[in-house]
Amino acid sequence: MGGFLAEPRTKTENDKIANLCGKETYWIGITDLNHEDTFTYARDDSTIIYSNWSPSEPSISLGEHCTQMYVDGTWNDQNCNDHMGAICQFDAGCHGDPHLKTFDGRAYTFQGTCWYTLFKDCADKSRFEVTTKFEPREDSSPDQVRTRIVAFKVTVGDEYSIIDGLDITTGRTGGQKTAARVITVKEEDKNIILNFTSKNTTFTLKWTLRKHALSVTYDGSFYHGKLCGLMGNADGVAANDFQKPDGSDAKDADDFGESWKVNEMK
Template sequence: MMLRLLLILAVTSLIQAAPNERFVEETSPSNVYRVVEGPLTWNDAKAKCEAMDCKLAQPKSVQANDALKALLVKGYYWLGITDLNHEGRFTYYTDDQDIVYDNWNAGVPNNGNGTEHCANVILHSTFNYSTWFTSNCSEVNEGGICECRTSGASGDPHMRTFDGRAYTFQGICWYTLFKDCTDKSRFDVTIMFEPREDSTPDQVRTRTIAFNVTVGNQYAIVNGLDVTTGSTGGKMTDAKVITIQQEDKNIKLHFTSKNTTFSFNWTLRLHALDVSYNGSFYKGKLCGLMGNADGDTRNDFQNPDRSIAKDVLEFGESWKVNDKKCF
């Protein structure tokens, strides 16, 4: 406990208070980490994460744990790891599976007289801290780290912008998912929704069935698991910029523009398209259903004329591609 106290004092004295929300992506583009500020008990942090359709973070690799440092917060934050179900055996709280990676501090876990059942991480980017400890679940920490799905469309469809704003939009046909909204647009990504079989006239529920990526004069159309690539001019004039990998009912696609790589993970079984990017050039320079990627969720619902939509329906329909035929 003395070591923990010394670490808290060092962190508290050498870094300023952090904003309430920050995001960082893992090296593998499967999750986004989000901070919820406290003070919070473990159950408080768990509830806050789940209210955002996320879960308490469960870093499963060195890269994932290192990514937490980029959150630029100080002190102790709860993780989604406990031994509440098995004394001395720490598991992920969502599925009770044994943890596959850990970064425990020396001598931890040590049972804490049988009272320390929840894991937390001490974070300090300057001093390279992302070390795990255990605490009584009822103790108050600075906050929690939430693990959220990457941006994109999933389900019927549930959407999440690049800045992490979740919403539901039941559009039909083609829409602009996101595009380069600089003066010289370099790429455009559209997505197609169709009504689900269980839709009714009174309640339309849609799903994602296809998406189209155009970069320069090259394009890729993914319709279910059918992939079509080509050139808008009929002749490929540039080096191949869109890379596609297919395995079973999953397609991975990525392209790079202005030193920024956009990655797509399409899972037909779930009709889910997860999208992430790595790079800073397009911060605040994107537009479409996934917002502008400027780090502020409050201005995500921008129409094509940059005005803020009054509701989700206005925002979604403003990005409909009217000159593109449905399948």
């Protein structure tokens, strides 16, 4: 199924796996099969960076080359032929990272932790802007931050709408809260559909809360090549999408993503 024996690399990961184990012991992906007494990850044979051996383990040199996790989360090297269950791990790419895709179809991964311009009218006098907020996910670790989109804000002229989970706030930039005119928002079965119109172009944002996934479509051709932000310039060419606010080309996805960071909103 594309998984592999679990590789707890931090105390946090190890504790979580131990909680999954319940009353059984399970194989994890740590072995010294290839180099007696030097334990490595079974998947790529790289040396382990964290361990949690039980007292007086690993027993080494006794024909024990595979590793089991006890109920309390500590490890024991054990004969690989023993029968027990296994804890498997799946790489994050399989579920829910912010894999972004530009209007022109360029896919990339960017893990920001702030507000970023998703797309906007790139003219000198910008008519609208959509910003999104990324936050770390619960399964982040110090060495690998994973994020998801948790909120977004749409500004059209002096009107704005902030979608924060299922909380919807609309108003005018002048301050007073008021019914929206060019932005319409509706909620359907924990999906939020937001529409706004500019220059005879209707933009539709569909926010699937369960997956923290946001999709954007628009009609017409007026904004062809006139957008910018994390979703690129919408000119039909995927290769030129990593443009920074100053118009220069970013050197990679992180450089591109960070260049579209905006000041934190209150």
